[in-house]
Every structure is written in structure tokens, then in C-alpha cells.
Amino acid sequence: MSTTAIPDLFGRVPAALFAPLSGALAPLYWAILARYYQYEFEREPVALVKPAAIELAEQLLQASPAWQGRHEELLSLEEAGAPPEAEHGLEEGAITRTMARRLVSRLEATGWFHFEYRSTLGQVLSFHPWAARVLDTLVRVARDEQPIFQGYAHSIAILLKPDTFASRPGVSLREAHRHTLELVRELKILNRNIHAFTQRLLEEVTTASGVLEEGLDRYRQAVMANYHRLKTVENLYRWRSDILLRLDAIEHDAGSIAAAARWYAEQLALDLAAATRQVEEDLRLMRMRFETLPEITDDIDARNARFSGVALRKLMYLLRQDRRTEGQLQYLVEKLARDEAPELEFDVYRCELLRDGFLYTPPTRRAKAAPQKLPMRRRALSEAQRRQLAERLRSPYARARIEEFVSELLGARQAGTMEELPLRDDEDFVRAIHLVGYGLDGRGRYRFRPAEAPAAHVRGGAYGVPGGRFERSGKKG
Incomplete structure (x- = not known):
């Protein structure tokens, strides 16, 4: 089965299946299909016989705003292939029933469903497999699920x-x-x-x-x-x-x-x-x-x-939109971005308000602070402080620290397995990774031998490391 081949849709479904949902009467056709789908798949298991199906379509027509006052116009859209006795001169109730029959007949002809005869019930509506799956998707899209x-x-x-x-x-x-x-x-x-x-x-x-x-x-x-x-x-x-x-x-x-x-x-x-x-x-x-x-x-x-960010800026703009300069500039920018700006006339006046006694104070430039050298304070460290600082500066994952850890773990033994390593937290996990890496290069005081099974892993909670064993190499540090 190739996943790159284009599937043959119309080798599975009729080519006219989507035609009713693409014309002027698409809302009416959709209402009928959606209602039939609900009766067939989402309600208690009761068979939908043909008279009841046509009656449902008639009820949907009567409730549809598109049908009100447009009987003759909509009937004319569906006259192709209609029976001659259903053309003209009918009362309003008969016209609605005639239109309902035509809509149901077209949906049946285009491959959405068929009426299957059962000896105990008569003609019962039954969706084709492809139609039921397509309708399921369309209903979920319409509901915005x-x-x-x-x-x-x-x-x-x-x-x-x-x-x-x-x-x-x-x-x-x-x-x-x-x-x-x-x-x-x-x-x-x-x-x-x-x-x-x-x-x-x-x-x-x-x-x-x-x-x-x-x-x-x-x-x-x-x-x-x-x-x-x-x-x-x-x-x-x-x-x-x-x-x-x-x-x-x-x-x-x-x-x-x-x-x-x-x-x-x-x-x-x-x-x-x-x-x-x-x-x-x-x-x-x-x-x-x-x-x-x-x-x-x-x-x-x-x-x-x-x-x-867009929602916040738009909200602030709309709430603060007024005759102030800021609001007017935002208004102009928005209109110009949409190419909707009106013809604007700007009048420019000379400012003559700054006279003696005006309270405006111009800003003054502050002197730039000159850089100053920080005084260095030298203080002798005690031996204990030096040891503590040196210990903190040493990497916990340096080769010497890892080799000390392996030596302590093995004790008097010559070899151990990865199952012995603690894997409680991130620190243990990173240390185990370094242990494997140092043990594979052959330059240290121990060697790591991976497990023969390529998928063997040692698990500890959420952590996993390669399976295997580590053993002393005989080298001296």
C-alpha cells in the first residue's frame, strides 16, 4: 500500500455526490442530510421509513427562511426531472410536500442514501458507507468540534x-x-x-x-x-x-x-x-x-x-481612540494600511504661544557620569576555605571524579554492572552517561562493555541508560 499515491476518490464515491451542497439550495440539502444523520446515528435506534423521511424534509422546508416567499423560484431550480403533475397549480401545503419529495429524491439519486425495502417496515432510509463517513466529518466541522x-x-x-x-x-x-x-x-x-x-x-x-x-x-x-x-x-x-x-x-x-x-x-x-x-x-x-x-x-x-499582543494593542487603541494626537495618528495609520484613507487637508500654523512668563521649562542635559574603578579588596583565605572553594570548582563529571566514583562502587571487586548505578535524579543520570563515555574510550582506569543485545537498557524511574558492565582496566591514575 503506497502512501504517496493519490487515492481515487471518485472510484469510491459517485461523482455527483457533492452537487447538492454546491448550489443555491445547498442550505436546504444540508439541513435534510444533517437531520437524517442525527436520526440514523445519534438518537435511539429507530428505523427512518420513507414517509417519515419526507415528512422531516417538509418540516425543515417550512422552518427554513430560504423557503418562505420563494416557493415558485426554488421549485423552478428543481424542475429538471420532476414528475409533470408536480409542476404548477398546487396549494401551498402540496407545493411544500412536492419540494420535499424532490429534495429527497435528488439526494438519493446523487448517492447519499437509498431506501432499502424491509418486509416488516417497508422502505427504510439507509446511508451508503462513504456518505456516512463524509457526513460525520461535515457534522463535526459544522459544530466546530x-x-x-x-x-x-x-x-x-x-x-x-x-x-x-x-x-x-x-x-x-x-x-x-x-x-x-x-x-x-x-x-x-x-x-x-x-x-x-x-x-x-x-x-x-x-x-x-x-x-x-x-x-x-x-x-x-x-x-x-x-x-x-x-x-x-x-x-x-x-x-x-x-x-x-x-x-x-x-x-x-x-x-x-x-x-x-x-x-x-x-x-x-x-x-x-x-x-x-x-x-x-x-x-x-x-x-x-x-x-x-x-x-x-x-x-x-x-x-x-x-x-x-495584537488583541491587547487593538483593544487599547479602540478604548483610547479620541481626538488626541495619538489617537488620530493611530487612526490614520490603520486607514493607510488598508488603503482607505480619505482626502485630508492639513493646516499649518506658526506657534506664537511661547512668551515671557510661560511655565514650560525646557529639559536640561545631565552631566554624563564618569567611569570609576572599583577598589580591589584582597583577603587571605583560610586553608579550609581554599579546600571548600576547590571542591566547588571541580566538575562533578570530570574523568577523575567519575573514576573515583567507579572505584568506590566496585570496592574490592574487579567488575560491576550498570544495574548497580543509582538513577534517582538528573545528577545520577548525567553521571551515568559520563561513566559510559569515559569507559568506551579506553584511556581511563576502567572500561565499559556494552550488553550484547542492542536494545538492552537499564531503567530507573524516568531515566534509561545502556545496559552492560564496567571493569577495572589495570591502568593507574
Whole structure:
């Protein structure tokens, strides 16, 4: 399965599927589809028979402002292919029912749904699979539903946990890959949304109340509600480090790769070699997405800060807009930026107000302070102070300090393992990293021997270091 090939949309859905949603009657068609979707998928399980479906369409027509007073005009837009008896000379109720039938018939003809005959109920409305999925997306867009970012990260971390992944490698990897793409997609959409909010604030909002409504109500709902939690309580970087560690372990687990490839081969109708390549590609793509997440979130942070600054400056400008020079200059700059400045006439007058007795005092230039040398005070240090200062100046991760630590840890033994190292905090973790680095170059009093398994790690809380053993080298310091 190639991820670079353009999918054939109209090989799956009818070419005329979106035609009803692109004309003058699009709001009416959308109202009918949305109502049918609610009855089919969001309410109690009751079959929607054809007479009830047409009656629902008729009710939506009667309640639609677009239908009021425009019966003949809208009927003429739908006359192509209509039955001859439904053309003219009907009462208002019959006209509404006729229009409702036409709208429902066109939606059926363009491939949104069909009426399936059932012996106990008659003709029952049934959405085509593609139409149900498209409608689900359109309904969520119309409702302006915002994604729960921490939900994506939580799901990915749960799916990649060792016990969950071991039981269903293929399913877990496929779902984690899907959630990863959705998380990155929604973060990028959020990035574009912030830019759109900023432009709208600059170009369209003209009142202080409009700034508050846009910045506090709409912006908070569309941007800050979920993103704020992702930056604080549900910090994305905490999930990111755990997920990257799990991806590293999975990539080096041949058994899990093979099990996932067998599931891929069965589910996606691929041969085993192609399925293995797809598994490796999904893992590689997930790793790349999580490694580049900081770039996306940094851009979002920058745009979010810019929106806050724009909102504050716009609000201050609108609240302070008056006949003072500052307010008038801001007004002119804004109008000139939009190329909306009127023709202005400026009158220039000579100032004749500065006479004797005027209370204005011109500013005086203060003398610049001359640089002064700081007196040096020399004080002899005691021996104890010297030792204490020398101890503080010594790097805790210098080679000599690390070798002393290894010597104390080994005692009388010749060798030890990485499991013996304390990994309680950042200081222990950094010391362990230096221990491995110094032990690999072969120039010190000990050597580090990595574990034979390439994916072997020693874990201590949130920290992980390579597995292996360290042993005395016989060199003298």
C-alpha cells in the first residue's frame, strides 16, 4: 500500500455526490442530510421509513427562511426531472410536500442514501458507507468540534505499552500510527486557526466588544481549551519521551515486527515482504513525527503570543481612540494600511504661544557620569576555605571524579554492572552517561562493555541508560 499515491476518490464515491451542497439550495440539502444523520446515528435506534423521511424534509422546508416567499423560484431550480403533475397549480401545503419529495429524491439519486425495502417496515432510509463517513466529518466541522489533543497522546502511549503491544502488535501499531497522523494534523490546523484569528482581529474587528468576543469567547473555545492542557497538565513532551523510547524498543524487537507484519498482510491484503516494509515505514514515520513536534509547538506558541499582543494593542487603541494626537495618528495609520484613507487637508500654523512668563521649562542635559574603578579588596583565605572553594570548582563529571566514583562502587571487586548505578535524579543520570563515555574510550582506569543485545537498557524511574558492565582496566591514575 503506497502512501504517496493519490487515492481515487471518485472510484469510491459517485461523482455527483457533492452537487447538492454546491448550489443555491445547498442550505436546504444540508439541513435534510444533517437531520437524517442525527436520526440514523445519534438518537435511539429507530428505523427512518420513507414517509417519515419526507415528512422531516417538509418540516425543515417550512422552518427554513430560504423557503418562505420563494416557493415558485426554488421549485423552478428543481424542475429538471420532476414528475409533470408536480409542476404548477398546487396549494401551498402540496407545493411544500412536492419540494420535499424532490429534495429527497435528488439526494438519493446523487448517492447519499437509498431506501432499502424491509418486509416488516417497508422502505427504510439507509446511508451508503462513504456518505456516512463524509457526513460525520461535515457534522463535526459544522459544530466546530475541537479535538482533544491529550486524548491522542494518551491513546498512542497506551497502545505502545509493552503489555498492550505484545498482545496485539499489528492492531496497536496501526492504531497508534493513525492517532499520530491525526495529532499532527490537528496541531497544524490549530496553527492555521491562530493565524486566521489574528488576521480576522486585524482586518474585521472594529469595536472593543468585538475584540473581547473574538479573543475571550471564540479564541478560547477554538484554541486555548485543549492546547492549554497540552502545555500544562497533560504536557506533550512527557508523552513524547515515553513514546520515542517505546518506538526504539519496538524497532529492535524482531518478534514484534514479524507479528505486526503478519497482521498487516492479512488486513491489507499484502504479501509478507510488503507488509514488513509497511510496518517499518509506519514506525519510521511515527518517529519522525514525534521528533519534529517541537518545531510545530514552538510555531504555535509564537503565533499564540502574537495573537495576544495584537488583541491587547487593538483593544487599547479602540478604548483610547479620541481626538488626541495619538489617537488620530493611530487612526490614520490603520486607514493607510488598508488603503482607505480619505482626502485630508492639513493646516499649518506658526506657534506664537511661547512668551515671557510661560511655565514650560525646557529639559536640561545631565552631566554624563564618569567611569570609576572599583577598589580591589584582597583577603587571605583560610586553608579550609581554599579546600571548600576547590571542591566547588571541580566538575562533578570530570574523568577523575567519575573514576573515583567507579572505584568506590566496585570496592574490592574487579567488575560491576550498570544495574548497580543509582538513577534517582538528573545528577545520577548525567553521571551515568559520563561513566559510559569515559569507559568506551579506553584511556581511563576502567572500561565499559556494552550488553550484547542492542536494545538492552537499564531503567530507573524516568531515566534509561545502556545496559552492560564496567571493569577495572589495570591502568593507574
